[in-house]
Amino acid sequence: MQSRKNGSARKIMTKIILKNVKLKEKPVDILIEGALISRIVPTGSDPVLSSARTDVSAAQEVMDCTGKVAVPGFINMHTHAAMTLMRGVSEDQKLEDWLNTIWGLEDKIDSNFVHCGSKIACLEMMKTGTTTYNDQYWYPLASHQAGLEMGLRPVVSYVILDRFDSNEAARQKDQCQMMYEGSLRWPERSVFAVSAHAVYTVSEEMFLWTSEFVRKRGLKLHIHLSESRAEVENCKAAHGGLTPTEYLDSLGILDENVIAAHTLHLTDHDVEILGNRHVNCVHNVNSNLKLASGYRFKYRELMDAGANVCIGTDGCASSNNLDMLEAMKTSALLQKAWREDPTAMPLNELLDCATKNGAKALGLNAGSIKEGYLADLMIVDTDNTYFLSPGPFLANFLYSAHSDTIHSLICNGKFLIKNHKYPEEEEILANAREAMKILSK
Amino acid sequence: MQSRKNGSARKIMTKIILKNVKLKEKPVDILIEGALISRIVPTGSDPVLSSARTDVSAAQEVMDCTGKVAVPGFINMHTHAAMTLMRGVSEDQKLEDWLNTIWGLEDKIDSNFVHCGSKIACLEMMKTGTTTYNDQYWYPLASHQAGLEMGLRPVVSYVILDRFDSNEAARQKDQCQMMYEGSLRWPERSVFAVSAHAVYTVSEEMFLWTSEFVRKRGLKLHIHLSESRAEVENCKAAHGGLTPTEYLDSLGILDENVIAAHTLHLTDHDVEILGNRHVNCVHNVNSNLKLASGYRFKYRELMDAGANVCIGTDGCASSNNLDMLEAMKTSALLQKAWREDPTAMPLNELLDCATKNGAKALGLNAGSIKEGYLADLMIVDTDNTYFLSPGPFLANFLYSAHSDTIHSLICNGKFLIKNHKYPEEEEILANAREAMKILSK
Numbered sequence: 001m002q003s004r005k006n007g008s009a010r011k012i013m014t015k016i017i018l019k020n021v022k023l024k025e026k027p028v029d030i031l032i033e034g035a036l037i038s039r040i041v042p043t044g045s046d047p048v049l050s051s052a053r054t055d056v057s058a059a060q061e062v063m064d065c066t067g068k069v070a071v072p073g074f075i076n077m078h079t080h081a082a083m084t085l086m087r088g089v090s091e092d093q094k095l096e097d098w099l100n101t102i103w104g105l106e107d108k109i110d111s112n113f114v115h116c117g118s119k120i121a122c123l124e125m126m127k128t129g130t131t132t133y134n135d136q137y138w139y140p141l142a143s144h145q146a147g148l149e150m151g152l153r154p155v156v157s158y159v160i161l162d163r164f165d166s167n168e169a170a171r172q173k174d175q176c177q178m179m180y181e182g183s184l185r186w187p188e189r190s191v192f193a194v195s196a197h198a199v200y201t202v203s204e205e206m207f208l209w210t211s212e213f214v215r216k217r218g219l220k221l222h223i224h225l226s227e228s229r230a231e232v233e234n235c236k237a238a239h240g241g242l243t244p245t246e247y248l249d250s251l252g253i254l255d256e257n258v259i260a261a262h263t264l265h266l267t268d269h270d271v272e273i274l275g276n277r278h279v280n281c282v283h284n285v286n287s288n289l290k291l292a293s294g295y296r297f298k299y300r301e302l303m304d305a306g307a308n309v310c311i312g313t314d315g316c317a318s319s320n321n322l323d324m325l326e327a328m329k330t331s332a333l334l335q336k337a338w339r340e341d342p343t344a345m346p347l348n349e350l351l352d353c354a355t356k357n358g359a360k361a362l363g364l365n366a367g368s369i370k371e372g373y374l375a376d377l378m379i380v381d382t383d384n385t386y387f388l389s390p391g392p393f394l395a396n397f398l399y400s401a402h403s404d405t406i407h408s409l410i411c412n413g414k415f416l417i418k419n420h421k422y423p424e425e426e427e428i429l430a431n432a433r434e435a436m437k438i439l440s441k
Numbered sequence: 442m443q444s445r446k447n448g449s450a451r452k453i454m455t456k457i458i459l460k461n462v463k464l465k466e467k468p469v470d471i472l473i474e475g476a477l478i479s480r481i482v483p484t485g486s487d488p489v490l491s492s493a494r495t496d497v498s499a500a501q502e503v504m505d506c507t508g509k510v511a512v513p514g515f516i517n518m519h520t521h522a523a524m525t526l527m528r529g530v531s532e533d534q535k536l537e538d539w540l541n542t543i544w545g546l547e548d549k550i551d552s553n554f555v556h557c558g559s560k561i562a563c564l565e566m567m568k569t570g571t572t573t574y575n576d577q578y579w580y581p582l583a584s585h586q587a588g589l590e591m592g593l594r595p596v597v598s599y600v601i602l603d604r605f606d607s608n609e610a611a612r613q614k615d616q617c618q619m620m621y622e623g624s625l626r627w628p629e630r631s632v633f634a635v636s637a638h639a640v641y642t643v644s645e646e647m648f649l650w651t652s653e654f655v656r657k658r659g660l661k662l663h664i665h666l667s668e669s670r671a672e673v674e675n676c677k678a679a680h681g682g683l684t685p686t687e688y689l690d691s692l693g694i695l696d697e698n699v700i701a702a703h704t705l706h707l708t709d710h711d712v713e714i715l716g717n718r719h720v721n722c723v724h725n726v727n728s729n730l731k732l733a734s735g736y737r738f739k740y741r742e743l744m745d746a747g748a749n750v751c752i753g754t755d756g757c758a759s760s761n762n763l764d765m766l767e768a769m770k771t772s773a774l775l776q777k778a779w780r781e782d783p784t785a786m787p788l789n790e791l792l793d794c795a796t797k798n799g800a801k802a803l804g805l806n807a808g809s810i811k812e813g814y815l816a817d818l819m820i821v822d823t824d825n826t827y828f829l830s831p832g833p834f835l836a837n838f839l840y841s842a843h844s845d846t847i848h849s850l851i852c853n854g855k856f857l858i859k860n861h862k863y864p865e866e867e868e869i870l871a872n873a874r875e876a877m878k879i880l881s882k
Contacts, residue, residue: 087841088832092787124826289774290840292783320840321827330771333730342733346533385565386762388873390880391529399731399761400528404845432829439831 012059014413017052019043021065021379023369025393030070032375035189035413040371061415067383068407069393071351072367073131073376074324075358077282078222078261078312080137081146082109082117084124085436087316095228095291102317105439106138114139116435118146119428121322125152126422128323128403131376131411132358132366134259134282134312136195136222140179148190151416153376155362157195157222160210164203173209180217189412191220191362193259198224199235199244204251211253220257220362223248225281226270227262228293245270254279259361261312263302264294271298275305280361283353285331287314296338297331299345310358325403328354332398347394375413378406455500455854458493460484462506462820464810466834471511473816476630476854481812502856508824509848510834512792513808514572514817515765516799518723519663519702519753521578522587523550523558525565526877528757536669536732543758546880547579555580557876559587560869562763566593567863569764569844572817572852573799573807575700575723575753577636577663581620589631592857594817596803598636598663601651605644614650621658630853632661632803634700639665640676640685645692652694661698661803664689666722667711668703669734686711695720700802702753704743705735712739716746721802724794726772728755737779738772740786751799766844769795773839788835815853822848 016032020043023030029049031039044050054062083102090101114137125133132153137143140156147154158176162169176194183192196202196210214221226232226244239247245266248254256278263274263281274281283297302309311331313322328350335345359367366374386401387393397405409417416422457473461484464471470490472480485491495503524543531542555578566574573594578584581597588595599617603610617635624633637643637651655662667673667685680688686707689695697719704715704722715722724738743750752772754763769791776786800808807815827842828834838846850858857863 084826085830086832087830088836089830091832091836091840092784094783098783120826120829127826286774289778290783292777292781292785294781295775295778316830316841320836321842323843326767330774333727333771334736336733337730337736340733340735342535342539342731343533344733383870385525385561385568385870385873388561388870388877389526389528389530389757390877391527391532395529395532395761399532400757401762402764402843402845404843429824429826429829432826436829436831 015060016375016410016413016415017049017060017062018065018070018379019049019052019062022069022393030369032410032413035374037369037371037373037375040369063379063408065379067381069380069382069397070369071129071378071380071397072355072369073378073409073411074129074354075310075362075367076125076130076133076312076322076324077259077280077310077358077361078284078314079121079133079135079322080315080317081121081133081135081143081322082114082137082139083315083317084121084322085113085117085432086439087320089317098291098318108438108441109138110438111139111142113435113438115142115146116428116432118143119150120432121316122147122150122152123422123425123428124322126150126409126411126416127406128325129378129406129409130322130324131378131409132362132364134193134222134358134362136197137315141182144186144190148187151414152411153189153191153364153366153374155191155193155220157193159195159197160206161197161201162203162206163201169203169206169209172206176210176213180219193220193222195222198227198231199247200231207248207251207253211251214257220259221253222259223261225260225263226265227288229265232265243267243270245273249273249277256280256308259310261314262288262293264288264297266298271301271305271307274302274307278306278308280308280310280357282310282312283331284312284314284319285327285334286319289330289334290320291318295334297334299331299335308357308360309353310361311353323403324354325398325401328398347392347398350398351394376411378410379408381405381407456502457816457851457854457856458490458501458503459506459511459820460490460493460503463510463834471810473851473854476815478810478812478814478816481810504820504849506820508822510821510823510838511810512570512819512821512838513796513810514819514850514852515570515795516751516803516808517566517571517574517753517763517765518700518721518751518799518802519725519755520562520574520576520763521756521758522562522574522576522584522763523555523578523580524756524758525562525763526554526558526873527880528761530758539732539759549879549882550579551879552580552583554876554879556583556587557869557873559584560591561873562757563588563591563593564863564866564869565763567591567850567857568847569766570819570847570850571763571765572850573803573805575634575663575799575803577638578756582623585627585631589628592855593852594630594632594805594807594815596632596634596661598634600636600638601647602638602642603644603647604642610644610647610650613647617651617654621660634661634663636663639668639672640688641672648689648692648694652692655698661700662694663700664702666701666704667706668729670706673706684708684711686714690714690718697721697749700751702755703729703734705729705738707739712742712746712748715743715748719747719749721749721751721798723751723753724772725753725755725760726768726775727760730771730775731761732759736775738775740772740776749798749801750794751802752794764844765795766839766842769839788833788839791839792835817852819847819851820849822846
């Protein structure tokens with residue numbers, strides 16, 4: 001695991017120069033120093049950048065990006081990364097059958113499974129343009145280590161899920177505190193957060209404890225909220241007619257540090273609350289569709305009310321892949337369809353949901369390609385059929401192209417994918433194959 | 442253009458041997474002779490196939506397919522191929538604005554535009570696993586030539602669209618007859634059909650004429666049907682309360698040789714008619730979503746009633762790409778979501794809609810990998826993250842993977858894509874770029 005010590009021991013600051021790359025339709029040269037974008041100039045206007053050649057001894061890499069476009073790295077705001085090793089295990093099934101299959105498998109997994117599963121998830125995310133992911137899963141230390149090893153920017157939670165059992169609650173408080181203390185020695189690249197799973201799995205006492213815990217420490221709180229109609233109905237029955245949003249608001253938990261996954265079945269009052277509290281609401285469109293949870297996500301209403309809408313994929317056991325491009329396209333198309341309005345969720349806002357809004361939710365200076373921002377970005381190759389049209393780049397990238405047009409990916413100022421290649425792919429695949437065997441034991 | 446004469450002059454029958462390829466989870470060796478699959482045996486059980494080595498003089502190609510899976514080529518049942526050069530030109534717009542933009546551009550195009558645009562469309566289709574496409578566009582001879590040159594199996598229509606003008610109708614009858622006569626000299630690989638555009642663009646007289654024309658000659662009839670709510674309402678106003686389906690049925694036009702694109706806004710009575718007449722109904726999910734036409738496609742009702750449901754992408758100006766994998770996934774997910782039933786449109790039926798059902802609609806012995814069937818198939822590489830799970834191949838392929846896992850494509854017994862490469866890609870891109878300039882004149 002990379003540590004602060006290793007980080008500070010590195011005397012020479014690495015440099016990347018991206019020459020002649022298009023940024024918002026204009027050709028620029030970009031200088032990346034350490035983890036940050038330090039300079040963006042019109043192509044050729046800075047003689048030092050223009051004349052730069054790769055010089056390994058100076059820890060400098062130069063890429064000629066002619067014909068390519070720079071796009072901020074995607075921020076996948078809701079994942080269960082290790083479940084990548086469970087995809088396809090329960091297809092075309094009712095929710096209860098699906099859950100039974102998943103829970104049966106989760107009884108078998110270990111930290112090696114989570115480590116290898118998270119690494120393969122990271123590989124998939126890197127190849128599909130994601131630089132930051134907000135994860136929630138068992139064995140979070142293994143998942144954190146995987147994200148670090150892969151070079152991505154992981155947001156890893158300790159998961160509070162007490163099932164209304166006070167002994168379990170006490171144990172989880174201890175563990176959460178321990179993991180938090182450990183996280184003080186994490187490198188800057190990774191973010192520690194806390195999850196309180198959902199209103200149907202977490203007691204009131206633990207919601208209150210968790211909220212106080214994260215507020216005192218300036219952490220983010222990751223919750224599943226109003227994913228299914230059943231969740232809403234059961235909550236109303238248990239809490240005097242309050243919806244999950246109303247219930248959590250009555251506990252005083254909701255604020256701009258809460259990341260609420262799904263937020264699908266919302267009343268007008270729920271939307272008002274989520275807006276007033278500036279909650280970060282994560283749309284997981286493919287998962288919601290596939291599990292038949294619903295499709296009328298209130299994007300416009302939430303944004304207008306003051307909430308911050310982000311996009312996520314959910315885990316691969318429900319949505320089947322971690323491809324943010326696919327999630328973005330389906331999100332936009334669904335908004336247009338159920339509202340019967342082709343102007344709903346236009347392209348610029350769609351990109352913001354997958355980049356800027358996620359950065360805002362996590363408090364990162366990422367999600368945009370600007371001087372002083374984290375160097376988390378992808379280089380898209382436009383020399384192919386998907387970009388061959390008079391349409392704008394963003395239309396072609398988000399509606400037409402696939403992730404195989406992503407030529408390179410930089411996270412935290414380092415190339416993770418270069419010319420479509422990740423050097424250790426075979427090894428990661430082999431380890432994942434081995435780890436997966438535990439499921440059939 | 443390839444002609445029957447060239448076809449018959451070829452004395453040596455080409456052979457392809459696919460060794461150790463998985464077919465429905467079992468390893469087999471496949472022998473392809475000429476355009477047909479002639480032999481499928483368990484891997485290693487036929488010594489001639491097992492010991493085969495590539496020998497160019499014998500016009501024989503052998504591919505070791507270990508770790509790969511054979512899947513029937515997709516049949517895209519509704520395209521406007523040349524519109525690939527117009528994608529992205531009108532994004533996030535209301536239908537009327539979208540149509541104005543498209544019509545403005547269509548005034549400018551010529552046969553070279555259609556030829557180059559159709560070739561780039563074919564390239565995209567090949568790379569995404571499609572072997573047959575049912576096209577409807579202007580300059581159909583140029584579009585046909587493009588499909589032939591690219592090696593795919595094109596279904597090309599003459600387009601009847603008289604706008605209720607009797608002079609135009611007379612001209613179109615003549616042209617249709619001429620194109621039909623020319624098609625008698627087309628090679629077996631391509632299919633001539635006739636389109637009658639839609640109830641709002643074609644007169645009653647021309648519907649009747651076209652129907653008689655295709656029936657006498659055993660041709661297929663391709664129609665847009667009930668794509669939007671406005672189409673239905675306008676038809677009811679114009680035809681004494683009859684829906685588009687009822688109206689066409691009242692003319693006696695609907696039968697199993699009709700390919701009806703969209704069939705989205707249907708009454709129960711419409712479904713009954715389309716079922717009783719065994720009409721082929723093409724679901725164009727992404728186009729319907731993006732133009733906000735609707736999403737409640739009655740898949741189960743149509744199939745149960747006796748209709749044959751197929752899948753299409755529509756043209757790239759509305760749906761933005763020609764990727765059948767994407768169309769299949771969105772189709773299935775939407776069925777699950779709006780029906781609130783995760784068991785809706787299961788995987789096997791989903792694949793059938795994109796393969797067998799299309800072949801049935803077109804009367805082709807394709808859509809399945811079986812002895813005696815046309816050798817139209819793809820080879821999928823499973824040595825990657827998308828197939829690394831205990832789930833079945835079909836779940837991983839249709840819900841998780843992208844088209845970049847398609848390693849090779851064979852159409853009519855010839856490799857079109859081999860190891861992800863199409864040899865003339867650069868030239869096709871360059872010609873398309875040149876042809877596209879006509880749009881900005």
